[in-house]
Amino acid sequence: MGSVGERIKLLRLNQGLSQESLADKLNVTKSTISQWEIGKAQPKNKNLLSIVNFFDTTYEYLKGGSEISDTCPRVVSIPYYNVSASAGLGSVNDLETYSYVDIENLNVSNIEHLVCITASGDSMEPVLKDGSVLVVNTQNKNIVDGNMYVFRQDDFLRVKLMSYEKNHLRIISYNKEYKDEIYNFSEISDLSIVGQVIWYSTKLNVN
Known part of the structure; x- marks a missing residue:
């Protein structure tokens, strides 16, 4: 079925690229491309991400799966930070190390601006x-009414729905046991928007 290096070489040749040209596109050296293709080295996660995005292919294909087709799920690798955004009363985050997580069928073009974190607490249940x-x-830091955002408030990282209203910002929980929070525009400077939540995966309660 072909190794990762052989698949990279095939993709490169199919687009008529030299090793040097591909190296420039991926911001690596020509020697690195050569070592990948002959199997002396394996691309790191960030380079696999660049390869998948540049050739519009999938991780499954690179790792020996079937030929690329329109029915193959597109998999992207996103930095997964070891922090939690509180869906409750607040969560302090001091340690921000990260690994990578693969997510299927995420149809976005600006993958370099995406990060993964976890939600903690119950204020955003049942969603x-x-x-x-x-x-x-x-x-995406500009607030669009009704969308979900992660934001910093003092030392806390939180996730909520947000909506602009006359003279104030409303912060909303899905869980109706939590009251809406109202902030005057003069108080918004205490809030720092991290970004908009564009995808989430929720654990199921299984007995």
């Missing part, structure tokens, strides 16, 4: 359960 995975577009 977000405690431990739900969130994909946040850090490029």
Whole structure:
């Protein structure tokens, strides 16, 4: 079926690219491309992401799966930060290390602006359960009424719905046990928008 290096070489040749040209596109050296193709080195996660996006292919194909087709799910690799956005009364986040997580069928063009974190608490239930995975577009910081955002408030990272109203900002929980929060525009400077939640995966309660 072909190794990762052989698949990269095939994709490169199909587009008529030299090793040097592909290296320029991926911001690596020609030697790196050569080592990938002959199997002396494997692309790191961030480079796999660049390859998948540049050739509009899938991880499954690179790793020996079937030929690329319109029915193949598109998989993207997104930085997954070891922090939680509180869907409750607030969560302090001091440690921000990250790995990568693969997500299928995420149809966005600005993948470099996406990050993954988890939600904690119950204020966004039933939509977000405690431990739900969130994909946040850090490029979308302008509030659109009714959309979900992750934001910093003092030392806390939170996730809520947001809506502009006359002279104030309303912060809303799905869980009706939590009252809406109202902030005058003069108080909004205390809030820092991290980005808009564009995808989430919620755990099911299984008995």
